[in-house]
Amino acid sequence: MTYNGYSARIEYDDEDQILFGRIAAIQDVVGFHADSVEDLRAAFHEAFDDYVQTCAAVGKEPQKPFSGKVMFRVAPEVHRRAAIRAEMEGKSLNQWAEEVLDRASA
Incomplete structure (x- = not known):
């Protein structure tokens, strides 16, 4: 809803x-x-x-449901593999992660 x-x-x-x-x-x-x-x-x-x-x-702003900023912790090895994968695809880690999250959440 x-x-x-x-x-x-x-x-x-x-x-x-x-x-x-x-x-x-x-x-x-x-x-x-x-x-x-x-x-x-x-x-x-x-x-x-x-x-x-x-x-x-x-006099308060209503909270917004999502800011577009996502911060989370991952194991260093996961971080390394993701950064390498993003670089290999010619993307920033943020661009790559957004695409992966978008596909996973669709």
Whole structure:
């Protein structure tokens, strides 16, 4: 489920028999729930709109889901092999890694 460039992580609570979700990929916790998919979509939109309004009221920018910057650690041997592979393909390590991640996540 997406809205205004943000995605929602949706789950089902069998005990309460409700769908619930939260905006994914941000640290601020913005949750919502409903009994049906249609109502859940409306609750997501309402929760997002409330989040944006609350941020504006307190003078804070809403968090963006992704910046495009990825930093992670890998074993030195993996780093070496990736750098060599990128060089052999005539690409920077960033270009090569973006292509590999794009293919793996598609």
